[in-house]
Amino acid sequence: MNDSYITCPECGTVNLNNTYCSNCNALLDVVMKRNLEREKKNQEKIKLEEASAKDPSKIEIFLKKGSEHRNVIIRTFFQASYYVWMFLAFAVGGLISMIIAAAAG
C-alpha cells in the first residue's frame, strides 16, 4: 500500500489516504475531482439539450391549453393555431426527411 499524504487545498489539513478532507470534507483526489467536474458539465449539456428539445411540446401544450378556453373566439383561434402548428411541424419534419433522403440517394 502506498501512503499518500494530501494537503487539503481548502483548509490546509494534511490527510493520509483520504479521498475527502478529514477537516472540511473537501474532495482531495485531483483525478476524481476532474472527473466529477467533467460529469457535471456533461449533465449540464444534456439538460440544455433536453430543454431545447422540449420547446416544441411547450408550444403544443400552450396551444392545447388555449384551445380549451371558455371564450369561443379565443378557443377557435387557438385550435386553428394548433392545427397550423401541427401541420408546420409535420411539413418541416417531412421536408427534412426528404432532404436527407435526397442527399443520401
Ligand SMILES: [Zn+2]
Ligand atoms: Zn480541508
